[in-house]
Amino acid sequence: MGRHIKKIENAILTLITFISATIWIFPLYWAFITSIRSEERVVSSDAGLWPDEFNFAAYTHVFYNTKIIIWYINSIGTALIITFLVIVTGMMCAYAISQMRFPARRLLYGVILGCFMVPSQALIVTQFILMSDMGLVNSWAGIILPQLVVPVVIIVYKQFFDAVPKEMREAVVLDSGGDYTLLFKIYLPLNWGITAALAIITFISAWNQFFWPFLIATTEDKMTIPVGITQVKDVFGIAYARVMASALLAAMPVAVAYLIFQRKVTQAVMISSGIKG
Amino acid sequence: VAVVANRRKEAVVALSLILPFVFVLSLVFLYPIGKLIYLSFTNASLIGGNGEWVGLDNFKRVLSDRLFLTSLKNNGYFVLLTVIPTTIIALVIALMVVRLRKSLQALILAFFFLPYILPVSVVTQIWTWMLDFQFGILQPAISLIAGKPVAVFRNPYWVMPVVASVTIWWTNGFNVLLFIAGLRNIPKDYYEAAGLDGASRWQLFGKITWPLLWPVTALVLTLQFIMQLKIFDQIYLLSNGGPFNSSYVLLLMVYREAFQLDKGGYASAVALILFVMIAAFSILQFQLLKARGQ
Numbered sequence: 001m002g003r004h005i006k007k008i009e010n011a012i013l014t015l016i017t018f019i020s021a022t023i024w025i026f027p028l029y030w031a032f033i034t035s036i037r038s039e040e041r042v043v044s045s046d047a048g049l050w051p052d053e054f055n056f057a058a059y060t061h062v063f064y065n066t067k068i069i070i071w072y073i074n075s076i077g078t079a080l081i082i083t084f085l086v087i088v089t090g091m092m093c094a095y096a097i098s099q100m101r102f103p104a105r106r107l108l109y110g111v112i113l114g115c116f117m118v119p120s121q122a123l124i125v126t127q128f129i130l131m132s133d134m135g136l137v138n139s140w141a142g143i144i145l146p147q148l149v150v151p152v153v154i155i156v157y158k159q160f161f162d163a164v165p166k167e168m169r170e171a172v173v174l175d176s177g178g179d180y181t182l183l184f185k186i187y188l189p190l191n192w193g194i195t196a197a198l199a200i201i202t203f204i205s206a207w208n209q210f211f212w213p214f215l216i217a218t219t220e221d222k223m224t225i226p227v228g229i230t231q232v233k234d235v236f237g238i239a240y241a242r243v244m245a246s247a248l249l250a251a252m253p254v255a256v257a258y259l260i261f262q263r264k265v266t267q268a269v270m271i272s273s274g275i276k277g
Numbered sequence: 278v279a280v281v282a283n284r285r286k287e288a289v290v291a292l293s294l295i296l297p298f299v300f301v302l303s304l305v306f307l308y309p310i311g312k313l314i315y316l317s318f319t320n321a322s323l324i325g326g327n328g329e330w331v332g333l334d335n336f337k338r339v340l341s342d343r344l345f346l347t348s349l350k351n352n353g354y355f356v357l358l359t360v361i362p363t364t365i366i367a368l369v370i371a372l373m374v375v376r377l378r379k380s381l382q383a384l385i386l387a388f389f390f391l392p393y394i395l396p397v398s399v400v401t402q403i404w405t406w407m408l409d410f411q412f413g414i415l416q417p418a419i420s421l422i423a424g425k426p427v428a429v430f431r432n433p434y435w436v437m438p439v440v441a442s443v444t445i446w447w448t449n450g451f452n453v454l455l456f457i458a459g460l461r462n463i464p465k466d467y468y469e470a471a472g473l474d475g476a477s478r479w480q481l482f483g484k485i486t487w488p489l490l491w492p493v494t495a496l497v498l499t500l501q502f503i504m505q506l507k508i509f510d511q512i513y514l515l516s517n518g519g520p521f522n523s524s525y526v527l528l529l530m531v532y533r534e535a536f537q538l539d540k541g542g543y544a545s546a547v548a549l550i551l552f553v554m555i556a557a558f559s560i561l562q563f564q565l566l567k568a569r570g571q
Contacts, residue, residue: 009478010376017373021388027446028391030414031403043412093298101284102291108299115306117559121507121528122552125323125535125544126309126316132324146305154298179290208396210510215536226396230514240406247399258394262387265394269451270458273500 035059035244042241058245062232067220068249071228076253078143078213078224079206086150086202087195094157095183099169109158115151121211128215142216143224147206152272153198160191197268200261204254225250313552316545323541335546345547348527351437355508355526358441360501364494367449371456372486386457390450400447401514405430408439430516433523440511440524447511448504452497459493460486492565499562506555527551 030049034042037053062068096102097109120127127146128137136142164187172182188195213224220231232246258265317335321328339345374385392400407415410428419427429435467485476484509528512518518525518533527547535544 013373013376017377017385020370020373021385024446025388025391027403027407030407034406089298089301092294096291096294100287100291100294102288102295105291108295111302111307113563115302117556117563118306118310119503119507119552119555120306121509122531122548122555123306123309123313125531125541125548126312127305128535129312129323129541130305130309145301148301149306179287179294183294204394208394210397215532226398229402230398238409238412240409240412243402244406247402251395251399254394254396255391258391259387262383266386266390266454269454273455274496 031244031248034240035248037241039239039241058239058241059249061242062246062249066232066246067223067228068225068246070221071223071225071250074140074143074217074222075207075224075226078140079203081140082144082147082206083199083203085144085148086153087199089148090150090153090198091157091188091195092183094154095161095179095187097154098158098161099164099166099187100179112151112154115149116155120146120149124212124215127212131216137216138218138222140222143213143222146212147209150202153202156194156198156271157191160194161187164190193264194268194271196261197264197271200257200264201268201272204257204265207254313545313549316542317549319542321541321545322539323535323544324539328542331542335543336550338543339546339550344522344525344530345527347522348525348530351524352506352508352526354437355441356502356505358438359444359505360498362441363445363449363452363501364497366445367452367497368456368490368494370449370453371460372482374453375457375460386453389453392447393450395447397447397510398514400443401511404443404446405515431520433520436516436520436524440515443515444505444508444511452501455493455497456490459490463489495565496562499558499565503555503558503562506551506558 033049033051035058036051036055037047038055038057041047041053041055093108093112097105123146131137131142131145136145168186169179169182172186207224208226209224210226214227214230217223217227220228223231229243229246229250232243316327318330318332319328320331320334370389374382374389377385407413408419408429410416410426416426419429427435429439463486467489468481471481471485507528508526509532512524512526512529513532516524518529528551531544531548531551534540534547
């Protein structure tokens with residue numbers, strides 16, 4: 001008897017879970033359905049919840065009438081450069097802190113931990129002044145530079161490097177290989193998994209940055225895609241099929257990256273927030 | 278002597294390894310922090326010079342600036358509307374998802390997590406459409422509550438709760454993930470032992486899950502608190518602080534004062550106050566993490 005009731009309870013709970021998940025994803029579904037309808041259909045009162053039109057006019061319109069391709073290039077370019085530099089500089093710095101002895105090592109690590117607590121949004125005013133002084137307003141370099149400080153990458157790498165046995169380094173250094181060889185030939189290959197995970201979330205978060213690129217990119221041809229698509233709305237008025245098409249185009253690369261690397265993303269999110277999943 | 282030489286060589290190599298990061302850190306982080314503190318005591322404009330030293334004038338003015346007090350109040354209201362609700366919703370979802378079979382779990386988790394990896398402007402555009410006054414698919418639901426359609430982002434009562442709901446939809450996946458990690462870390466045999474004693478679902482939750490999950494809950498609460506204090510993007514894109522400043526928040530004030538009114542010094546003072554508030558809560562969070570031995 002008790003077991004029977006438990007089974008029914010379980011089935012109901014699973015059903016509720018499915019319904020909640022469907023409701024949660026519905027806005028994305030609705031955005032997609034809207035984007036493949038004609039503008040007239042979108043606002044007509046008999047348009048139902050189901051896909052009834054496969055009209056890609058909104059997408060072609062966005063491609064031909066906005067600078068979306070330039071925004072794509074800006075986003076891909078800046079996000080890749082940010083990811084590469086954050087990973088390489090972070091790895092080098094973490095290796096030195098973890099494995100080597102040098103003056104002010106503890107102080108440096110303390111400063112990095114401290115940076116963790118600094119809200120970068122509070123620095124926009126003086127970062128903007130700095131970029132302006134260096135003549136980098138409205139340039140890729142201006143978009144990239146302030147995004148290169150990601151202390152959590154160093155903190156995570158340090159944990160992983162700390163776990164590599166110290167004897168390894170001594171053996172190799174005695175064999176006259178330098179620390180650079182050691183880092184890139186041994187420590188990095190040993191930690192490909194975490195490197196990939198950190199690279200993916202660094203890329204996603206660089207792609208998704210809004211506030212800073214929005215401030216520093218002052219003309220349309222320097223905007224990244226999340227900033228650019230906010231211009232589309234102003235141009236189109238309430239042409240929602242087009243607005244949804246541009247929004248989905250902006251989201252696609254990161255959504256695809258997430259769906260392919262789901263486990264890596266999950267792992268990186270957990271590790272970088274201090275929970276070992 | 279050889280040891281000393283080796284030590285020195287090691288230090289040189291180490292310095293070359295840390296140099297790229299330290300250089301960038303000093304340039305775009307430490308220097309701007311120093312400059313922020315300095316500017317907050319001046320009447321500098323955004324571009325063109327450091328202005329004049331005015332002592333504590335900016336801070337005195339801030340404290341009597343009604344816009345600042347409104348922003349502070351709205352930040353508090355927003356935190357209230359998001360932090361605890363998102364924590365509860367995430368916990369419930371995590372409890373539901375973690376029961377599922379492994380393969381199914383990944384799929385359902387993806388449904389809940391996907392919004393979190395979207396750019397903020399994508400999120401706001403989708404919700405602007407969902408909530409459109411004339412054609413929004415959610416207006417019938419809003420009519421049920423309000424009796425008539427509401428232009429939610431132009432209504433002083435609706436704007437903050439709606440922006441908060443959008444924010445929860447957007448960022449909740451992150452919290453779900455943390456809770457799931459926490460739930461997976463609870464040893465299975467605890468439940469088996471209690472199950473043999475005939476404990477009910479609620480007893481299991483109250484006696485085992487909740488106490489063992491408390492550290493993760495505390496982490497989620499503090500992380501959310503810090504994150505929601507920094508609210509800007511969604512407000513800017515959805516309501517731009519309006520109507521009648523009913524969604525005006527601190528970071529929006531920093532932005533307006535600096536970039537639209539060209540008051541670099543005054544904006545710096547507001548930014549510094551926000552900075553100190555967030556840093557204080559981050560230290561609290563850090564202590565929580567350390568207390569868990571990580």
